Amino acid sequence: MNKKQLFENIKRKKSFLCVGLDTDIKKIPEHLKSADDPIFAFNQAIIDATADLCVAYKPNLAFYESLGVMGWTAFEKTVSYLRENYPDQFIIADAKRGDIGNTSELYARSFFCHLDLDAVTVAPYMGEDSVKPFLGYPDKWVILLGLTSNKGSHDFQLTTDANGERLFEKVMRVAQTWATDEQLMFVVGATQGKLFEDVRRIAPNNFLLVPGVGAQGGSLEEVATYGMNSECGLLVNSSRKIIYAAADETFAQAAREEALKVQYEMEHLLHKKGLL
Amino acid sequence: MNKKQLFENIKRKKSFLCVGLDTDIKKIPEHLKSADDPIFAFNQAIIDATADLCVAYKPNLAFYESLGVMGWTAFEKTVSYLRENYPDQFIIADAKRGDIGNTSELYARSFFCHLDLDAVTVAPYMGEDSVKPFLGYPDKWVILLGLTSNKGSHDFQLTTDANGERLFEKVMRVAQTWATDEQLMFVVGATQGKLFEDVRRIAPNNFLLVPGVGAQGGSLEEVATYGMNSECGLLVNSSRKIIYAAADETFAQAAREEALKVQYEMEHLLHKKGLL
Structure with missing residues (x-):
């Protein structure tokens, strides 16, 4: 999927919600366990x-891998189900990969050819040749970790270098020499608040994948205020708050109700920005 | 496995070789394909x-994941085979994981409980809470990316901060406040040459997992000269050069001969350091 198509979907659905499929066998309703x-x-x-x-949907691979073969089977079936029944969904493998070139190449082939996903999250620590192999597939995306939502994001990502540039800023600046905003997004945590202004100075046109709304406590309104651009430029993820909205037989309906609340707020924010 | 046991194994076998099981379905001998x-x-x-x-053995998970369910099955069988037949081997999942706490916790449980591996490679970009969940298992190890073997290692890992500290140095220094050298190793690429001296200044006692000898061109002698400490402190990995030493029915014997050459050089280097 290209950027234009993604923005069209956002306008049509009045939503920039990404549902995180962090499916934990321990948390799913009893009646499904058989x-x-x-x-x-x-x-x-x-x-x-x-x-x-x-x-968009974002299966977090850890949840599937932790179940071994059974988990991988469920992951592949989920992706196929989405592709067959909801071809307009942008599917993100939340994998946070990044390895030497020949290894990243294998991951890229696996995610983009074998599974036909739209995007994969990638960690930047190993630099250009760990990211480039993911960029050889038209209309497929790298979502590079920029400024993450967790407390540990402060340990290294905010380190200021000798030129006064923070690491997350350097990552975002340098990565834009590797790929255009037609293939490159960044992960920026909803918990980072006003730092979204700094992010938008460095990456005005890139889509941002924003985790941390919901269970992690980030504010959707703040994210939209500081992070939304003229093509929306945001995919805001919510996982636990939606998929575990109820633990009984009403779980799917409860998830819908939670998603509806978020979509309603997103519609308002898109209107406010003049995008609808 | 604890550090003492690992060093005992090194002395007994006169080797600090780790064989990388980067098994690529496209490169295995024809006669095995049936x-x-x-x-x-x-x-x-x-x-x-x-x-x-x-x-030690180090299966690189990318090679297995890229085959989906079939690959995961082969990975799990390989680990079980090692555990049952060669219980003295240190088994490393080369996974380069690192995610928010609840996700890292899942990976840790998968690698250390479900699979009973000894160590997992972890990327540092997301900081303390992405690494800590791997440290809750006695005698299980985190091998944190420090200074990697690839060209892209220069993009961010060598960035000097406002205090004159390079990123890889900060990562190694800060990580030692999270765990002792009984649970924490670092990845340092063999291609980094004299930078091993700087690594040893920051991390004198930690074991280092050293990729990049062999196909990537690093020198074993240089690594030992600058990186070996009084407990050896090195696990040097070779993957492609050993496992693909021959592409026909002699592949296992050819792999043995390559491994023997490396072991022989390692024995010499351990002698030279007075460790045998």
């Missing part, structure tokens, strides 16, 4: 209940 | 041919 593939059954129900309210 | 599980059949033969010459 299903053939409980993880997939859960995902399928969540997707059917929320697809008209969001533009 | 096996039930060609990847596992290849790994099993490589392990049987080299286990007395090395102290």
Whole structure:
């Protein structure tokens, strides 16, 4: 999917919501646990209940890998289900990969060819040759960690170098010499508040994937105020707050209601910015 | 496995070799391709041919994940095979993970409980709470990316901050406030040459996992000269040069011969340092 198509979807659905499929076998409702593939059954129900309210899904690979072969099977089935039934969804593998060139190349082939995902999250520490292999696929995206939502983001990402530039700023500046905003997004945590202004100075046109609204405490309004650009430029992710809105048989309906609340607020924010 | 046991193994085997199981379905000998599980059949033969010459194995997860469910099955079988037949081997999941706390916790549980691996490589960009969950398992190790072997290592890892400290130095210094050298190793690429002196100033006692000897061109002698400490302190990895030493039916024997050459040089270097 290209940037224009993504923005069209945002306007049509009046939403820039990404639903995080952080599906934990321990948290899914009891009645699903006897299903053939409980993880997939859960995902399928969540997707059917929320697809008209969001533009993207982000399965976090840790949740699938931690279950070994069973988890990978559920992950692949989830991606196929999305591709077949909701082809307008932007699918992000939240993998935070990044390795030497030949290894990143394997990951890229796996995510973009074998699985036909739209985007993968990538860690920047190993530099250009760890990121470049993901950029060889038209209309496929790298979402590079910029300024993350967690407390530890302060340990290294805010380190100021001898030229007065903070590490996250250097990462975002240098990465833009590797790829255009048609293939490169950045992860910026919703918990970073006013730092979104600094992010937008360095990366005015890139889409930002924004985790940290919901369970992690970030404010959607603040993110939109400081981070929204003329093409929206935001994919705001919510995982736990939506998918675990209820733990009983009403879980899918409860997830829909939570997603609807977020979509409603997003519609208001898009209007306010004059984008609808 | 604790540090003392690892050093004992090194002295007993006169080797600090780690064999990288970067098993690529495209590169394994033709005659194995009809096996039930060609990847596992290849790994099993490589392990049987080299286990007395090395102290560690490092499956690179990208190679397994890129094959989806089939790859994960081969990975799990390989780990089980090592655990059952060569319990003295230190097994490293080369995964380069690092995510917000609850996600890192899942990875840790997967690698250390479900699979009983000894160590996992972790990327430092997201800071303390992305690394800490891996440190809750006694005798299990975090191997944090410090100064990697690839060209892109220069993009961010060598950035000097306002206090004159380079990023890789800050990572190594700060990480030592999170864990002792009984649970924390660093990745330092063999291609970094004299920078090993700087690494040893910051991390005199930590084991270093050293990729980049072999196909990537690093020098084992240089690594030992600048990087070896009184407990050896090095696990030097070689992947492609050993496991793909031959592409025909002699591949396991050829791998053994390559490993033997490296072990022989390592024995000499351990003698020279007075450790044998």
